Amino acid sequence: MTDFAATKAMFDLPNGTIYLDGNSLGPLPRAAAERVSGMMTHEWGQMLITGWNKAGWMGLPTGLGDRIGRLIGAEPGTIVTGDTLSIKVYQAVASALELCPDRKVVLSDSGNFPSDLYMVDGLLRSLGSEYELRVVAPEDVAENITKDVAVLMLTEVDYRSGRIHDMKALTEQAHANGTITVWDLAHSAGAIPVELSSCKADFAVGCSYKYLNGGPGAPAFIYVAPRHADRVRPALSGWLGHEAPFTFDLDYRPGQGIERMRVGTPPIIQMTALSAAMDIWDMANIMDVRAKSIELTELFISGVEATCPDLKLASPRDPAQRGSQVSFRFADGYAAMQALIARGVIGDFRAPDIMRFGFTPLYIDEQDVNGAVDILADIMTNRLWDAPEYKVRQRVT
């Protein structure tokens, strides 16, 4: 059994704060600051450029990939970290399209994170006007997987509502139609158990700054199924994805397997922070995390519904259908969230009216949930959100 008291003690959470936004940015693992400082002093400082070999920096992107892979059911050697998630979406969809050269349609849904749609729109524009990004309602995805769809690109857990798509069923249906799948696991990795290998997913991408706690700007990851890894052509053919980067050939030859999905120089400082975060994940069993997350989200929903009648649940009521976050609709949700943050309960707001709360058992427990409900009830019952200072929109919501 995962010892959640032990994992909680490994995070540096500010006193008096109940942090319900680990679905957006995970908190600081206590060991990360020291690890990064040690890396800077002893490796960068002393080894200088020899650190790429001596300190093993060049192996970090795949080493971290394997550690993340354990949480999402990926085979060893199938994930590489680096770049941002938007970049990895581009890479995955571009390679997936090349596996289906006779088809020109990418199917996605209107619940997808906008950056995924923007990246594909940009990619398709550069490929030609015969390509189409088809966006349907999340509940209509299955019936729209038609024989002309080259790539099905979905975010498994909806960033606003937390609704989970059925990865296994949709992937099976896609394959039956000759369609390649690209799954965005931004709100899945570290939140719910994922079985990439047994679902036969083709490509998957995700970020490491949310539930994995790698820190702001932590690297993204990309998974390519072993059956595709040696034949996909990388659209972002950077030198570190080359078969032999240090021969400096003028012609690009893709590297072995997942190595070809590397692009350029990896962010070693950020990867060092992520490796400290993954040490905590090594102490956790994702099935325990899921069970505890369901307990916490159920407790939160029942507490809020009992005390805040103006808030309407925007997440699926069935815990099996939602990820590790709970969202409520409230017309003045932005102001209410600002009032909550002022009282030390940190969640976030997604336009037009979604108050979003993430539940992360590695460092959130029942006491935190009850404390958050009490403060939210006070703010709603006494209309404490109705103050001008809470209505000023900040750059990041």
Ligand SMILES: Cc1ncc(COP(=O)(O)O)c(C=O)c1O
């Ligand atoms: C589902 C999803 N996809 C893509 C992104 C974009 O990620 P990045 O800013 O790392 O490119 C996010 C960011 O939160 C996201 O939630």
